[in-house]
Amino acid sequence: MSNHHPHLPTTESAVTAIRAVAAEYRLGLTVTDDIGADRTSRRTSAGVFTVLDPDGSLPHEAFVELGGSPEVTVQVFPEDDATITVEGVEFADVPRDAVPAFLRSVYGGLAHVRTRFLPPGQWLVVPLPGDETYREPVFRGALTPWLARAVR
Template sequence: MDHLPTTEAAVDALRAIADEYAREIEVTHDIGADQTSRRTTAGVGVTTDADGSLPHEAHVELGGLPVVSVRLYPEDDALITVDGVECPDVDRDDVPAFVRALYDGGAWVRTRRFPPGDFLMVPLPGDRVHKEFVLVGLTPWLAARVR
């Protein structure tokens, strides 16, 4: 696993994946404590954190199916949304592997009969699996991956 030391490095990795899988990509950047979503107490015009660092957050939209968006936070984690299923707290270093698993067909949906529920399962490096409850119902892309 490659270490992605910055938000920009993660965006570059996602650009490479988009190019590899022929997906459109749209990236927006929020730079400064007064612009990033988790710095709501920063105050207007305050661009640096208390330690003097300049937080950088990016939002990435990838084209095609499944519908994938990635919000990369300055705290080294991300929120990845797959066809309406929010997968919070994904480590920034795992973001490229997560997205590749979606495009390579490695991700699947596990259905539980009782109590009923569906879970998006995304394999990650190191024999780990990100498991997320599907609250929104199964889209055609998700339904095609039920095991």
Template sequence: MDHLPTTEAAVTVLRAIAAEHAREIEVTHDIGADQTSRRTAAGVGVTTDADGTLPHEAYAEFGGVPRVSVRLFPEDDALITVEGVECHDIPRDEVPAFLRSVFGGLAYVTARRFPPGYRLVVPLPGDRAHKEPVPMFLLSPWLSGRVR
């Protein structure tokens, strides 16, 4: 497991994963309490948190199929979106394993007959998996092709 102590370290790993899987990556950075998404109450022109730190958030969008984006938050977690399915609260250190699982073809979708429903399953090291419900209207061709 990679240890990603900073947002910049995490972005470096995201770029390496994009290169491993021959994908384009576009990254934008939001630096300062008045710029990051979770600090909307910071006020205009307030760049540091109360403890004097400068929060750094990054958003990365990968090219190709499946459509994947990653928002890295200053609080050491991430929001990963796969084909429109939002996977919240992914620890920053688990982001590389999550992406390698998706890009490596290990992620799949389970289907339930009653009540009808779908769930994206992303295997992680240590016999763990991240599971996220998939609304029927988000069932893209990529997700449909991975239904088990």
């Protein structure tokens, strides 16, 4: 029974895709899984090709922390979406299939902070291939060193 049907992205395939991006940029990563209602979580610093459950499947929700700079976490949900947090800035409802492109944009230097004067504010902008762009506000005082370097 293979879960790797290209049109049915699973949590497992999403985590595999995140691992591939992490390997590409030589980042460490930690995967935490919440299994079922009892929320027993196991923490593993796993290699790129390890599976966590004896039957080879991952639970349906996963929390992935990527090492390196910027600080990034990805929470993958069963409903085909993910929440990606970059240096404390949260992007909710990112489609699961967009996660690898989103991470490549962040680690590949395309993501940047844009400052607006009216109304005043700063936004973390993450462009994806094809005209898709994610933007979230960076709150005052929340400009980390990485975000400050990303200001354009």
